[in-house]
Amino acid sequence: MARTHKTAHIKAQMAERARQEEEARSKVVSARTRSQRSQALQDARDSRASQSGPMRPQKALHPLVMMPMRRKTRKRSKRKKRSLKKRKKMKKMQTKKIHVARRNADLRKQVRFQGLPDSEIPLVPDKWEPYQRKYICTH
DSSP states (O other): OOOOTTHHHHHHHHHHHHHHHHHHHHHHHHHHHHHHHHHHHHHHHHHHHHHSSTTOOOOOSSOOOOOOOOOOOHHHHHHHHHHHHHHHTOOOOOSSOOOHHHHHHHHHHSGGGTTOOGGGSOOOOSSOOTTOOOOOOOO
């Protein structure tokens, strides 16, 4: 730390902050151990009370029946996917519009492409074909 007129004051603040953080940590740890101990005591009391005493729970009249899980159908999964798209607005959209004519004119004006035919300049395609390779914009 560089020596300035506030160095001693800053060091005192840092020491005070470290002391406060340590106190807060110790309070959290002690509270956690207290709550765990009290929870264990409460559980022990509850188990003793339920094992012997007049308030013993009665057995259920009807046994529990397990139902098989419903199968997910394609229709349901498509519906869920659609609703998820609506909620999250998951749409592929082009964030920046490429103005083809302006970009190509800028490329032709560049010094490194002066005098070259258009076939050797990496111009933006005017029309996109469905199976065309990706065009990588390098600006």
